[in-house]
Amino acid sequence: MNRLRALGAAAAFAAVLAVTGSGVAQQSDRDPALERSSQLAAAPASASADAAIGAEKARSVAADVARSIPLPSGGTFDGVRWEEAGGVFTADEIAFVLQYNATCQWLRAWRDGRNASVTARVLAQVPSWPVWRGSEEGAKVIAGVVGDVRAGGGAWAQAMLADCDASREREVRYAAATGLTATR
Numbered sequence: 001m002n003r004l005r006a007l008g009a010a011a012a013f014a015a016v017l018a019v020t021g022s023g024v025a026q027q028s029d030r031d032p033a034l035e036r037s038s039q040l041a042a043a044p045a046s047a048s049a050d051a052a053i054g055a056e057k058a059r060s061v062a063a064d065v066a067r068s069i070p071l072p073s074g075g076t077f078d079g080v081r082w083e084e085a086g087g088v089f090t091a092d093e094i095a096f097v098l099q100y101n102a103t104c105q106w107l108r109a110w111r112d113g114r115n116a117s118v119t120a121r122v123l124a125q126v127p128s129w130p131v132w133r134g135s136e137e138g139a140k141v142i143a144g145v146v147g148d149v150r151a152g153g154g155a156w157a158q159a160m161l162a163d164c165d166a167s168r169e170r171e172v173r174y175a176a177a178t179g180l181t182a183t184r
Contacts, residue, residue, distance in 0.1 A: 031118050033070035034125075040068055040099070041128035050090045058082035062094050069102045070122055072109035074184030077101060079171020099131035104164035105183060111161055114184075 053061050059082045066077050077098055082089075103126050109119045132138050141156070148154030168183060175182035 033072070033118055033122055036068060036070040037122045037125045037129075040070070040130070041125045043068070043130055045130045045134050046092055050092070052088040053091065053094065054088055055082055055084075055086050058085075058089050058094060061089075061091065062098060065091065065095050066098055069098050071102055071105055072114055072119060072122075072184070075102070075105045075109075076175070076181050076183045078178075078180035079168075079173075079175040079183055081170075081174050084174075096131050099129050101167070103129070103131075104160075104167060107160060108164055108168065 059080075062077060062080065062082065071077075080097060080101060106119060106123050106126065109115065110123055126132060127139070144156035148157035172182040174180075
């Protein structure tokens with residue numbers, strides 16, 4: 001987990017929001033973020049064999065993996081600090097970091113009221129993304145955060161957003177220092 005924090009991934013599990021209401025039902029299913037989210041939710045848990053990917057190549061591999069992961073408008077993965085992490089990664093570890101990071105970006109978009117109907121629908125699918133399916137502890141945390149979000153707030157949701165905001169601050173600093181585009 002310390003390695004994931006060094007990468008600028010969210011420091012805690014990210015949350016989901018189950019939304020009901022006519023505004024959500026009216027949103028087109030053809031939105032690219034929703035399509036990618038649905039595809040990701042149906043994807044197998046494991047991306048590939050455990051090939052070693054050096055930190056110096058992780059960003060280019062991550063760019064390929066990222067094509068399948070939806071982000072809210074203005075979102076990027078540029079602030080993930082692959083190069084600073086050192087060592088080697090597997091494709092599954094890279095996918096984990098990106099899905100974890102994307103979950104935080106969607107949660108922040110929800111809190112900020114950005115593209116509310118799409119954001120709510122993507123967040124409703126997040127528990128089905130491979131990164132969240134493989135962890136009993138992750139499922140427990142998500143359940144706590146979902147309960148808080150449905151109730152309008154609570155300790156789990158507050159903690160998640162605090163961790164996501166802290167991660168974003170690190171990512172924005174790193175992206176700015178390296179000439180990359182910071183996430184919104």
